[in-house]
Amino acid sequence: MAEPARFDFKKNIAKALKDRQLRKNLRSAMDGLRIKRQDVFDDAREFEELRRYGNAVKERALSRLPQLLEQLEQKCTQNGIQVHWAETTDEANQIVLEILQRHKATRLVKGKSMVSEEMHLNNFLARHGIEALETDLGEFIIQLDGETPSHIIVPAVHKNKDQIARTFHAKIPGAPYTEEVEDLNRIARTTLRKKFQAGQAGLSGVNFAVAETGTLCLVENEGNGRMCTTVPPVHIAVMGIEKVVEKMEQVPPLLRLLTGSATGQRITTYFNMITSPRKPGEKDGPTEVHLILLDNGRSRIYADPQLRQTLYCIRCGTCLNHCPVYTRLGGHAYGFVYPGPIGKILTPQIEGLSAAGDLAFASTLCNACEEFCPVRIPIPALIRRVRNESYAASAAGAIPGHGFRRNLMEIMAWKAWALANSHPALNRLGFKLAGRIGHLLPAIGPLKAWTQVRTRPQFALKSLHQLAREKGVPNG
Amino acid sequence: MPLDPPKPDKVYFFGTCIIDAIFPQAGLSAIRLLEREGIAVVFPQKQSCCGQPAFNSGFPDEARQVARRQLYTFNRDYPIVVPSGSCAGMMKHHYPELFAGDRDEERAFRFSSRVFELGRFLADIVKIRLIDHGNPLKVTWHSSCHAMREMRVIKEAKTLLAQLANVHFTELEREYECCGFGGTFAVKHPLISAAMVRDKIDDIVQTGAKRVISGDCGCLLHIRGALDKCGLDVETQHLAEFLWERTNG
Amino acid sequence: MGNIARDRILRRLHKAASQAPDVPATACLPIAAYDRAQRLERLTTLMRAMRTQIEVTNSRDWVDRLRAILKNRNLKRLLYSPETEMGRELKAAWPDDPQALPALCSWKGQIEEFKDELFHIDAAITTTRGAIAETGAIVLWPDEKEPRLMSLVPPVHIAVLEADRIYNSFCEIIQAEKWPDHMPTNALLISGPSKTADIEMTLAFGVHGPRELIVLIIDTM
Numbered sequence: 033m034a035e036p037a038r039f040d041f042k043k044n045i046a047k048a049l050k051d052r053q054l055r056k057n058l059r060s061a062m063d064g065l066r067i068k069r070q071d072v073f074d075d076a077r078e079f080e081e082l083r084r085y086g087n088a089v090k091e092r093a094l095s096r097l098p099q100l101l102e103q104l105e106q107k108c109t110q111n112g113i114q115v116h117w118a119e120t121t122d123e124a125n126q127i128v129l130e131i132l133q134r135h136k137a138t139r140l141v142k143g144k145s146m147v148s149e150e151m152h153l154n155n156f157l158a159r160h161g162i163e164a165l166e167t168d169l170g171e172f173i174i175q176l177d178g179e180t181p182s183h184i185i186v187p188a189v190h191k192n193k194d195q196i197a198r199t200f201h202a203k204i205p206g207a208p209y210t211e212e213v214e215d216l217n218r219i220a221r222t223t224l225r226k227k228f229q230a231g232q233a234g235l236s237g238v239n240f241a242v243a244e245t246g247t248l249c250l251v252e253n254e255g256n257g258r259m260c261t262t263v264p265p266v267h268i269a270v271m272g273i274e275k276v277v278e279k280m281e282q283v284p285p286l287l288r289l290l291t292g293s294a295t296g297q298r299i300t301t302y303f304n305m306i307t308s309p310r311k312p313g314e315k316d317g318p319t320e321v322h323l324i325l326l327d328n329g330r331s332r333i334y335a336d337p338q339l340r341q342t343l344y345c346i347r348c349g350t351c352l353n354h355c356p357v358y359t360r361l362g363g364h365a366y367g368f369v370y371p372g373p374i375g376k377i378l379t380p381q382i383e384g385l386s387a388a389g390d391l392a393f394a395s396t397l398c399n400a401c402e403e404f405c406p407v408r409i410p411i412p413a414l415i416r417r418v419r420n421e422s423y424a425a426s427a428a429g430a431i432p433g434h435g436f437r438r439n440l441m442e443i444m445a446w447k448a449w450a451l452a453n454s455h456p457a458l459n460r461l462g463f464k465l466a467g468r469i470g471h472l473l474p475a476i477g478p479l480k481a482w483t484q485v486r487t488r489p490q491f492a493l494k495s496l497h498q499l500a501r502e503k504g505v506p507n508g
Numbered sequence: 509m510p511l512d513p514p515k516p517d518k519v520y521f522f523g524t525c526i527i528d529a530i531f532p533q534a535g536l537s538a539i540r541l542l543e544r545e546g547i548a549v550v551f552p553q554k555q556s557c558c559g560q561p562a563f564n565s566g567f568p569d570e571a572r573q574v575a576r577r578q579l580y581t582f583n584r585d586y587p588i589v590v591p592s593g594s595c596a597g598m599m600k601h602h603y604p605e606l607f608a609g610d611r612d613e614e615r616a617f618r619f620s621s622r623v624f625e626l627g628r629f630l631a632d633i634v635k636i637r638l639i640d641h642g643n644p645l646k647v648t649w650h651s652s653c654h655a656m657r658e659m660r661v662i663k664e665a666k667t668l669l670a671q672l673a674n675v676h677f678t679e680l681e682r683e684y685e686c687c688g689f690g691g692t693f694a695v696k697h698p699l700i701s702a703a704m705v706r707d708k709i710d711d712i713v714q715t716g717a718k719r720v721i722s723g724d725c726g727c728l729l730h731i732r733g734a735l736d737k738c739g740l741d742v743e744t745q746h747l748a749e750f751l752w753e754r755t756n757g
Numbered sequence: 758m759g760n761i762a763r764d765r766i767l768r769r770l771h772k773a774a775s776q777a778p779d780v781p782a783t784a785c786l787p788i789a790a791y792d793r794a795q796r797l798e799r800l801t802t803l804m805r806a807m808r809t810q811i812e813v814t815n816s817r818d819w820v821d822r823l824r825a826i827l828k829n830r831n832l833k834r835l836l837y838s839p840e841t842e843m844g845r846e847l848k849a850a851w852p853d854d855p856q857a858l859p860a861l862c863s864w865k866g867q868i869e870e871f872k873d874e875l876f877h878i879d880a881a882i883t884t885t886r887g888a889i890a891e892t893g894a895i896v897l898w899p900d901e902k903e904p905r906l907m908s909l910v911p912p913v914h915i916a917v918l919e920a921d922r923i924y925n926s927f928c929e930i931i932q933a934e935k936w937p938d939h940m941p942t943n944a945l946l947i948s949g950p951s952k953t954a955d956i957e958m959t960l961a962f963g964v965h966g967p968r969e970l971i972v973l974i975i976d977t978m
Contacts (some may be wrong), residue, residue: 045697087545089783090785095779101770111520116765119766131900169956170955187955229876249588253951287927301948302948305940307944314906316868396701397564419566422566434825446570449574454574467529481694486734486736487737495529500521500523500536500539501649505551506549
């Protein structure tokens with residue numbers, strides 16, 4: 033299992049913050065994405081209505097998830113799409129491998145799919161002698177550099193033109209060094225066109241899967257998705273089980289929310305709706321279409337009514353774009369597939385708290401993510417839930433690895449805080465002490481962390497309690 | 509949306525622990541402003557903290573313990589005026605959540621319906637008229653995240669500033685962006701906190717303002733500390749203290 | 758293996774779903790409404806903003822207009838379908854010896870046989886099922902007469918649209934044409950030539966899909 037090296041969040045953070053180029057690239061990209069989103073949703077009231085709708089559709093779809101998945105499977109099967117179920121990413125990888133081996137395929141062309149990143153599919157296939165070529169331009173760029181995506185929508189957002197120019201020149205045979213965006217695109221187009229032609233199988237994700245009709249819906253701008261799902265004789269679609277939508281009529285508003293939030297577009301260049309493989313008489317399209325439904329912890333998340341809201345996510349990336357922490361760190365610092373606010377709540381639930389719970393503490397709970405989430409996921413409340421479970425003693429929590437952060441010092445500190453704030457006499461004493469000796473406290477622990485960045489707080493000699501008393505403000 | 513109540517005769521004042529310990533003058537100024545408007549202010553001496561630090565840090569039981577104290581301390585039906593969007597947000601929006609299924613659920617619900625953030629209270633309920641006796645001054649305003657997104661009281665605070673004739677007000681370019689305080693975040697992730705406050709300070713400096721006004725002392729503590737560490741000559745002040753200073757003559 | 762996974766997953770989901778109340782169905786959002794002229798105008802404006810070339814013409818002159826557009830553009834071959842009415846009209850009005858124009862060619866056999874040729878054809882022309890004014894997109898339902906890749910592989914895609922078939926919104930066309938009752942193998946919305954902003958967020962056109970999209974709108978009014 034080619035996992036990234038042991039997750040050292042603090043080290044990643046320090047590294048990311050020192051990288052001036054990264055911060056400059058991110059700031060510029062995030063500003064652009066935020067402004068575009070705002071331009072396309074310029075009517076605030078309409079946007080609120082749309083989000084409420086999105087939230088209601090998701091809530092309803094999830095409340096009927098098992099029935100909808102069964103319906104989706106039934107419709108797809110009726111239409112000739114072969115449906116597979118995978119509990120784990122290992123199982124999903126095996127299913128992909130079996131399909132490819134059955135077709136003796138060694139050249140797979142891939143459209144962008146975050147689920148396939150979750151599966152670490154490319155590395156797995158490489159170990160079995162199968163080339164999995166990324167065809168989304170951003171994914172193509174980072175694949176050449178051996179990197180993982182740093183954003184859900186724009187995978188190469190952390191790179192600028194000259195970095196990409198160097199990569200193309202070094203890694204693509206015959207490519208000249210050029211920083212002109214048009215030229216770079218042309219190089220990508222020419223290189224990948226040959227690959228589309230020669231691809232033996234194509235893989236894609238799924239943006240929405242409509243249970244009513246058994247239709248797989250995909251958004252894209254470049255055309256590579258349509259290439260991967262139409263040119264090769266085999267199409268494999270991988271999907272998280274939460275992506276199923278009840279009815280076709282619900283797709284247009286969800287599509288609007290997705291494209292508006294993800295890239296600030298009213299609609300993407302292409303909206304691709306696939307309902308079956310090539311029918312008799314038809315002249316192109318894959319003869320075999322496979323749909324792999326991946327669980328990987330989602331059914332466990334589903335079981336908790338509050339945490340279930342994590343599954344509303346339509347992977348638009350807008351929470352990343354509005355997050356002041358993501359803007360400064362970029363996606364790689366988060367160590368796992370999904371960065372940003374959604375990553376902070378999803379990753380600990382998939383990977384377990386001891387592996388990834390620390391992510392949830394890198395947030396000021398500023399609520400910017402919640403303000404713009406197109407399906408109204410209460411991300412800050414879910415971040416707090418992950419924090420609570422990180423310290424919870426009992427097994428009442430739903431997330432595996434609960435209590436991983438429990439330590440005597442913090443537990444005692446909060447108990448002492450609660451005590452002082454529950455007893456007025458203690459409270460008064462605390463303030464008196466702070467006023468008199470606060471400036472003498474040694475800079476260790478939290479005070480040390482504070483004074484790295486700021487001057488010490490100056491505790492007042494007389495608290496407001498005392499001043500109010502002296503002023504004669506009535507007590508009751 | 510419930511209608512605003514008329515201007516009351518009497519209110520509770522919740523000081524907030526940061527004002528209590530570090531910026532008591534801001535609290536005193538707020539009380540004076542309210543009293544000058546003919547409102548009787550009650551300051552229950554048994555009050556302490558709203559509980560937010562523990563609530564946000566993963567210790568809901570401890571938060572509930574402290575919050576319960578406030579529920580019982582502010583037990584009469586008076587409006588509760590709070591000089592902080594953050595603490596007001598905690599008490600208005602999160603107390604019902606914190607006490608859901610608890611024996612004090614009803615009490616918490618009634619409590620939270622009486623909570624008002626100070627700026628909005630002065631603007632919308634008191635409909636305060638402010639006469640500026642101060643010298644010309646260039647200021648900027650820092651919106652705390654919870655004042656912006658939970659309590660939504662920024663517009664109201666700015667109308668108060670707008671009433672001051674000699675105050676020249678410039679907005680921050682990135683007013684919407686968090687300053688990086690986030691309570692315990694400031695000490696748990698000092699590097700990210702530093703990066704965020706650094707950008708906030710740069711924004712403040714580019715406005716040319718001599719003073720930053722805010723409705724939240726948590727943010728002010730953090731911004732003040734960073735400004736001082738950088739040796740920058742910009743003052744920080746809580747809205748209540750600023751309004752009292754400008755209008756007291 | 759798949760069936761065991763299926764059973765386990767569904768069992769967990771059923772158990773959790775049964776413990777929570779059912780959520781009622783969501784009412785549809787209202788559909789945007791424009792008049793005919795507004796629909797045409799909005800579609801044209803939005804698609805042009807996405808670098809689509811839009812030509813509005815009447816039913817008698819559309820081939821002439823097409824010839825004028827394609828003249829002297831150095832396009833060698835134009836892929837079309839002789840099995841559609843549009844294709845037949847095109848063929849009838851196309852010169853036998855096209856000097857400055859591309860020669861007409863048609864799809865031969867299955868994609869397996871035709872692929873290499875397809876990837877070297879300069880342009881293709883297809884009909885459309887309709888269009889959507891609200892978002893600015895044409896709607897295609899490729900079929901055995903006009904295969905899917907016609908509107909994807911050749912660098913130039915020409916789409917012929919009847920102005921009467923411009924709908925207000927995506928919602929409307931789904932409802933009006935009862936899509937859920939008869940979804941095709943593949944349904945497509947296309948809003949312009951292919952594009953990307955993956956390099957420094959700079960918009961560039963002509964990536965993997967067509968570099969150019971030309972929409973000929975036949976307006977009979």
